[in-house]
Amino acid sequence: MDYSTLYSQCALCPNNCSVNRNAGQTGRCAQTSEIRVAWSGLHRGEEPPVTGEKGSGMIFFCGCPLHCQYCQNYQISQRGWDGVALTETELADLMLELQAFGAASINLVTGTHYIPSIINALIDAKARGLALPVVWNSSGYESVEALRLIDPYIDLYLIDVKTLSCDVASRFCGLSAYAKAIVPVMRFLRRRHPVTDLEHGLKGTLVRHLVFPGCINATVDFLKWYADNLNDCCLLSLMVQFVPPKEDPGFPKISKAEYDMLLDLVDELGIDGFVQETSDNEILWIPDFRRDQPFPEGFADPLPFFLNIKESKSQS
Numbered sequence: 250m251d252y253s254t255l256y257s258q259c260a261l262c263p264n265n266c267s268v269n270r271n272a273g274q275t276g277r278c279a280q281t282s283e284i285r286v287a288w289s290g291l292h293r294g295e296e297p298p299v300t301g302e303k304g305s306g307m308i309f310f311c312g313c314p315l316h317c318q319y320c321q322n323y324q325i326s327q328r329g330w331d332g333v334a335l336t337e338t339e340l341a342d343l344m345l346e347l348q349a350f351g352a353a354s355i356n357l358v359t360g361t362h363y364i365p366s367i368i369n370a371l372i373d374a375k376a377r378g379l380a381l382p383v384v385w386n387s388s389g390y391e392s393v394e395a396l397r398l399i400d401p402y403i404d405l406y407l408i409d410v411k412t413l414s415c416d417v418a419s420r421f422c423g424l425s426a427y428a429k430a431i432v433p434v435m436r437f438l439r440r441r442h443p444v445t446d447l448e449h450g451l452k453g454t455l456v457r458h459l460v461f462p463g464c465i466n467a468t469v470d471f472l473k474w475y476a477d478n479l480n481d482c483c484l485l486s487l488m489v490q491f492v493p494p495k496e497d498p499g500f501p502k503i504s505k506a507e508y509d510m511l512l513d514l515v516d517e518l519g520i521d522g523f524v525q526e527t528s529d530n531e532i533l534w535i536p537d538f539r540r541d542q543p544f545p546e547g548f549a550d551p552l553p554f555f556l557n558i559k560e561s562k563s564q565s
């Protein structure tokens with residue numbers, strides 16, 4: 250199949266913009282079909298099984314179909330940070346270089362709008378010896394049809410279920426449609442990946458849910474839904490590293506009592522997975538992609554191959 254034709258009338262995500270990205274048009278994700286990567290390297294801030302010993306092999310793509318007002322990666326998702334343009338062959342090279350650099354996994358961050366190119370790169374990299382588990386790290390805002398195409402190449406889904414409330418989705422994600430669109434995606438993953446077993450390799454679905462301050466009831470509703478629908482086939486990662494919106498830095502923080510109540514509910518519902526510690530230093534988690542090393546000291550190692558390609562393309 251010629252996957253690149255999927256860019257011609259783009260419906261890779263539920264925004265269904267129908268633009269011709271092969272002809273340079275852009276939709277809500279603001280990207281043509283040219284692959285743009287913001288950063289690549291090893292990162293040790295992911296959930297322990299994904300991180301492994303040396304770190305997960307991250308590939309951060311530029312652009313995003315969602316416009317979450319709290320996005321930690323807003324420089325690359327919404328601020329038009331260009332990153333480095335790569336061909337599909339160079340993207341496959343990047344994956345192989347991450348493997349040689351000691352990565353525990355290939356971690357594709359927000360690749361929704363590049364699914365056709367990523368499939369081609371994965372086919373190429375696997376033919377040339379890529380043996381690492383491949384992690385699809387996304388908002389979950391993909392069309393089920395697009396997900397079905399890339400699914401055979403993915404081992405572990407690290408997928409957000411941000412909220413099931415249209416009001417909360419509208420307020421935090423800029424799109425009420427997210428709350429409805431995530432449900433068929435999770436239904437699809439449930440059918441395709443009925444077991445998550447991180448002790449014997451990275452397989453299955455790890456659901457990430459970030460608690461939004463001031464919306465504890467939305468998290469309570471989500472946890473109950475998760476327990477009824479996903480608990481037997483997924484693991485949960487409950488996160489609390491909310492970054493206040495830039496235009497509203499005084500946004501209320503979730504209190505310890507509220508978080509403790511949620512943790513009690515997780516126990517009560519028999520939900521298995523990971524929970525994040527509360528911290529006063531959320532600011533530390535915000536990467537600065539203008540730097541070669543965007544993350545806090547000790548958390549990440551840039552991939553020399555990526556820095557070299559970035560340097561050589563900036564000079565040409």
Ligand code: SF4
Pocket residue numbers: 259260261262263264265266267268275276277278279313314361362
């Ligand atoms: S990936 Fe989504 S947001 Fe981007 S052009 Fe396609 S349908 Fe629109």
